[in-house]
Amino acid sequence: MTFDVVTIFPAMIAQALAAGVLGRAIETGILDVKVHDLRDFAGDRHRIVDDVPYGGGPGMVLKAAPVFRALDAIEAARGATLRVVLTSPQGVRFAQAAARRLAACSGLVLLCGRYEGFDDRLRARIDEELSIGDYVLTGGELPALVILEAVGRLVPGVVGDQQSVAEESFSRGLLDFPHYTRPAEVVARQADGAGAEVLRVPDVLLSGNHAAIRRWRKREALVRTLARRPDLLAGATLDVEEREILRELEEEGTGASDGRD
Ligand code: ADE
Numbered sequence: 001m002t003f004d005v006v007t008i009f010p011a012m013i014a015q016a017l018a019a020g021v022l023g024r025a026i027e028t029g030i031l032d033v034k035v036h037d038l039r040d041f042a043g044d045r046h047r048i049v050d051d052v053p054y055g056g057g058p059g060m061v062l063k064a065a066p067v068f069r070a071l072d073a074i075e076a077a078r079g080a081t082l083r084v085v086l087t088s089p090q091g092v093r094f095a096q097a098a099a100r101r102l103a104a105c106s107g108l109v110l111l112c113g114r115y116e117g118f119d120d121r122l123r124a125r126i127d128e129e130l131s132i133g134d135y136v137l138t139g140g141e142l143p144a145l146v147i148l149e150a151v152g153r154l155v156p157g158v159v160g161d162q163q164s165v166a167e168e169s170f171s172r173g174l175l176d177f178p179h180y181t182r183p184a185e186v187v188a189r190q191a192d193g194a195g196a197e198v199l200r201v202p203d204v205l206l207s208g209n210h211a212a213i214r215r216w217r218k219r220e221a222l223v224r225t226l227a228r229r230p231d232l233l234a235g236a237t238l239d240v241e242e243r244e245i246l247r248e249l250e251e252e253g254t255g256a257s258d259g260r261d
């Protein structure tokens with residue numbers, strides 16, 4: 001899959017992609033990511049890509065023409081129809097379903113918004129506008145990286161263990177169950193300084209009973225989802241066993257707490 005990121009801070013993107021799972025996928029050629037400096041498409045020797053807003057007011061507005069030139073150049077170089085995504089706090093909220101949908105595209109262009117905003121006519125070349133959450137960042141570079149990471153890791157071969165991608169949080173609309181690794185006991189200081197506490201791995205995970213472990217994991221995922229994100233349950237795909245566990249939990253009145261404060 002190809003990604004083209006258009007930004008005025010190319011170093012921010014390049015640095016973040018130099019390591020980790022995505023870095024390796026780029027190295028091995030599974031992902032083809034190119035970072036484009038919007039200033040290269042400014043069209044003047046001062047490389048200016050922003051201007052004052054019509055109608056007055058504070059701040060600068062990203063100009064449309066450099067973005068159009070950048071998109072023309074990317075489309076010509078890729079020779080394919082690309083899906084163009086603009087990151088902005090006004091966008092539709094990005095979530096796992098959008099990551100799955102975008103991972104089915106052959107190529108994505110991520111346009112990083114900047115400054116107080118961008119010339120609205122830029123929308124003429126945009127397929128979708130995405131926000132990563134209800135907060136305002138200084139620019140679209142981190143959101144573009146978030147989208148790139150969430151989409152890129154769904155491309156087959158990027159994450160070594162596809163099973164873990166299929167089973168993880170949100171893949172079926174539930175939060176993930178808790179995970180543990182060795183040793184079976186760890187000592188933690190209590191938060192109030194009252195001494196030490198031995199934290200044990202739940203017995204079922206040490207039992208070797210695979211059916212019981214599977215059921216426990218399903219139950220824990222449901223307990224967490226009920227306690228933290230009950231809104232997710234409406235859109236979740238549950239199997240017969242999960243529906244049965246959910247009924248049990250509802251009868252027990254569990255779900256108000258999953259052990260967190
Ligand atoms: N640019 C600034 N804030 C943003 C956000 N929350 N999501 C996407 N792009 C942004």
